[in-house]
Amino acid sequence: MTTTKKRGLSVCLVGCGSMGRFHGESILRHSKLSSLSLCDVDPSRARELAGELGVEWLPLAEALSSSMFDAFFVVTPPVAHVEQLVRIVPNGAYVFCEKPLGDDMASIDAAMPTLRPFADRIQVGFNRRFDPHMAELKRRILAEDIGEIEQLRIVSRDFSAPSVESLDKSAGLLFETAIHDFDLTRWLLDDEICEIMCLGSAMINQRYASVGHIDTATTMMRGARGQQVVIQNSWRTSYGYDQRVEAFGAGGRLTVANPAESLVFYENASGLHRSPISPDWFARYPEAYFIQDAAFLDAVSSGDAVRPNLIDGYMASYIAQRASESQKAGLPVTCEVHDSEVK
Numbered sequence: 001m002t003t004t005k006k007r008g009l010s011v012c013l014v015g016c017g018s019m020g021r022f023h024g025e026s027i028l029r030h031s032k033l034s035s036l037s038l039c040d041v042d043p044s045r046a047r048e049l050a051g052e053l054g055v056e057w058l059p060l061a062e063a064l065s066s067s068m069f070d071a072f073f074v075v076t077p078p079v080a081h082v083e084q085l086v087r088i089v090p091n092g093a094y095v096f097c098e099k100p101l102g103d104d105m106a107s108i109d110a111a112m113p114t115l116r117p118f119a120d121r122i123q124v125g126f127n128r129r130f131d132p133h134m135a136e137l138k139r140r141i142l143a144e145d146i147g148e149i150e151q152l153r154i155v156s157r158d159f160s161a162p163s164v165e166s167l168d169k170s171a172g173l174l175f176e177t178a179i180h181d182f183d184l185t186r187w188l189l190d191d192e193i194c195e196i197m198c199l200g201s202a203m204i205n206q207r208y209a210s211v212g213h214i215d216t217a218t219t220m221m222r223g224a225r226g227q228q229v230v231i232q233n234s235w236r237t238s239y240g241y242d243q244r245v246e247a248f249g250a251g252g253r254l255t256v257a258n259p260a261e262s263l264v265f266y267e268n269a270s271g272l273h274r275s276p277i278s279p280d281w282f283a284r285y286p287e288a289y290f291i292q293d294a295a296f297l298d299a300v301s302s303g304d305a306v307r308p309n310l311i312d313g314y315m316a317s318y319i320a321q322r323a324s325e326s327q328k329a330g331l332p333v334t335c336e337v338h339d340s341e342v343k
Contacts, residue, residue, distance in 0.1 A: 005184070008020070008033055008034025009030070009032050009033050009034055009070045009071060009297060009300055009301060010033070010034050010035045010037075010068060010069050010070050010071075011027055011030070011033060011035070011036050011037070011069060011070065011071050011072070011073065011297070012036075012037045012038075012039065012066070012069045012071075012072045012073070013027065013036060013038050013039070013073045013075065014039055014040070014060070014063065014064070014072055014073065014074045014075065014084060015040060015073075015074065015075035015076035015098075016038055016039075016040040016042075016045045016046045016048075016049040016050075017040075017045070017075070019075045019098060019106060020038070020040070020049065020073075020075045021052075021053075022282070022289065023073050023075050023096075023289070023293060024036065024038065024049065024053050024055075025053070026289055026290050026293040026294075027073065027293060027297070028053065028055075029290065029294075030293070030294055030297045032213065032297065032298075032301045034298070035055070036053070036055045036056075037050075037055060037056045037057065037058055037063065037069070038050045038053070038055060038056070038057045038058075039057060039058055039059065039060045039062075039064075039166065040057075040060060041060055041065040041076075043059060044058075046058075046060075052174050061310060064084060064087045064088055064241065065087065065091070066091065067091040067092065067093075070090075070093060070094065070095050070300055071093055071094040071095065071096065071296070071297065071300045072088050072093055072095045072096070072098045073095075073098075073293075074088070074093070074095060074096065074097045074098060074099075075098050077169040078100050078102060078103040078169075078170075078171045078175070078176065079102075079103045079104050079164050079169060079171075080155075081097055081098070081101060081103075082101070082102040082107045082110075082111045083107075084107055085097060085111065085115055085122065086111050086114050086115065088319070089114065089115060089118045089121070089122065090114075090272050092297070093121075094121045094122075094123070094296070094300045094306065095118075095121065095122045095123070095126065095192045096123045096125065096293070096296045096306075097122060097123070097124050097182065098124075098125040098177060099124055099125045099126055099176070099179055099183075099316070100124075100171055100175050100179050100313070100316070100317050100320070101124055101310070101313035101314060101316075101317050103171040103175060104171075104321075105317060105318065105321045108314060108317055109116075112314070116310070116342070118310070119256075119309050119310040119311050120305035120306060120309055120310075121305075121306065122306070122309060122310040122313070123296045123299070123306035123307070123308065123309060124183075124308050124312060124313030124316075125292065126180060126183040126184070126187075126308045126313075126316070127285055127288045127289050127292045128180055128183075128184055128285070128288060128297065129183070129184070129187055129248075129292075130288045130289075130291040130292040131285055131287070131288035131291075132287060132288075132291075133259070134184070134245070134256060134288075137188070137245060137247065137254055137256050138187065138188060140254055141188060141236070141247060141254065144251070144285055145251060145252070145254060146247060146248065146249035146250070146251040146252045146253060146254055147249040147250040147251040148227075148249055148250070149188070149189060149227050149247050149248070149249050150227060150228065150247075150248055150249050150250070151227070151228045151230075151247075151248040151249075152185060152188060152189065152227060152228070152229045152230075152245075152246070152247050153228075153229075153230050153231075153232075153244075153245070153246045153248075154181045154184060154185065154229070154230070154231045154232070154244070154245050154246075155231075155232050155242055155243070155244040155245075156177060156178065156180065156181050156232070156233050156242070156243055157232070157233065157234040157235075157236070157237045157241070157242035157243075158177065158234070158235050158236065158237070158241060158280075158281075159236070159237055159239075159241045159242075159279050159280055160236065160280070161204050161205060161215060161235040161236040162235065163289070163306070164205065164207045164208060164210075164211060167208070167211055167213055168211075169277055170213070172212075172213050172214070172233060172324075173200070173213065173214050173215060173216075173217055173233055174198070174200070174214075174217060174219075174233075174320045174323050174324050174327070175317065175320045175321075175324075177233050177235070178217060178219065178231060178233045178320065178323065179316050179317065179319075179320050181219075181231045181233070181314075182231075182315075182316045182319040182320055182323075183312060183315075183316040184245070184306060185221065185223075185231070185319075186312070186315060186316070186319075187253070187308070187312075188245075188247060189223050189225075189227055189229075191223045191224050191225055191227065192223070192224050192315075192335070192338045192339065193221045193222070193224075193229075193319055193335045194222055194224050194334060194335055195221065195222040195332055195333070195334055195335065196200070196219065196220070196221050196224065196319065196322050196323050196326050196332065196333050196334075197219070197326055197332040197333075198217060198218070198219040198220075198323040198324070198326040198327040198333060199217065199218045199219075199222045199327065199329075200214040200217035200218075200327040201214055201215075201216060201218065202214055202215050202216070203215060203216040204216060204234070204235055204236045214327065215234065216233070216235070217231075217232070217233045217234075217323075217327065218231070218232050218233075219231040219232075219233070219270050219323050221273070221319075223337050228255055232238065236335075239276065239277065240258070240277035240278055240279055241258075241278045241279055241280050241281060241283070242255060242258060242277070242282050243258060243278075243284060244257060244258060245258075253340050258277040258278070259277065259278065259284070260274055260275040260276065260277050260278075261275040261276065262275040263275070263294040266274070267323060287328065311339045311342050312339070314331075314339075314342050315337070315338075315339050318335070318337055319335065322334075322335050
């Protein structure tokens with residue numbers, strides 16, 4: 001009997017900034033990769049990174065309209081995501097899209113009729129689901145180690161605040177930072193959010209407010225089964241990249257703490273000392289990004305559905321939008337859309 005060996009995957013990476021480089025290096029590690037091509041709105045940047053990675057590059061317009069690729073990685077500024085997804089998906093390729101799905105709900109809603117039929121072929125980059133520590137937390141929640149979650153607390157604080165000048169392409173604290181936590185909440189609770197109250201302001205740098213941004217937020221949410229959730233976000237700490245989760249129930253609590261470079265503690269007359277925690281997302285989540293990218297490419301290779309998918313990306317953006325509306329109004333708001341209702 002004659003067997004035909006399936007060809008490897010042909011992948012196109014859209015966006016050649018620092019995140020594009022990070023994903024490019026991750027993609028090149030996948031065992032089923034046949035070829036990787038790069039493109040960028042700035043051809044010189046695509047050409048430069050392609051040379052460093054030893055791969056091909058091509059013009060952006062040609063790449064987005066091509067049917068030669070099995071999968072695309074969209075790693076561009078959030079404002080470009082929706083337009084690029086709409087151009088790519090009719091050609092039949094799988095798409096990995098960095099979070100958020102878009103920078104505003106109006107553009108996302110307008111694109112959903114085109115994107116919705118491809119929901120299980122569009123993966124959104126919520127890498128924390130793939131972090132081994134978060135995955136273990138989820139496993140133990142499913143094993144009912146603590147029973148039904150009654151309270152969930154998430155802390156997500158960056159080490160260094162962005163410059164005011166860099167925010168011209170940013171979707172903001174809620175749409176780019178807290179959106180990870182909104183997705184994590186839905187995933188850990190396995191439930192939808194029905195009510196939100198968000199307190200937010202520019203406490204780190206008053207200049208953020210002058211360009212329409214907040215830098216500090218506390219978001220309180222209620223799940224459909226009554227679970228209470230508190231999420232705290234900040235663009236600045238004095239001690240490192242602060243990423244913690246606590247799930248509490250009748251059977252106890254489960255906690256994901258901040259990993260440090262060394263778990264050896266030193267105690268002397270001046271107190272208890274430990275190594276610093278991770279300084280940024282690159283140091284905290286490199287394994288999660290690789291596992292995430294590998295899971296996506298495995299799904300492409302086998303023709304399986306991806307998760308978190310388009311609907312997960314939509315719901316996280318919807319929660320971010322409602323949180324933003326609550327923050328601006330200073331009032332609680334309801335969430336009336338569930339994943340099964342997304343059109």
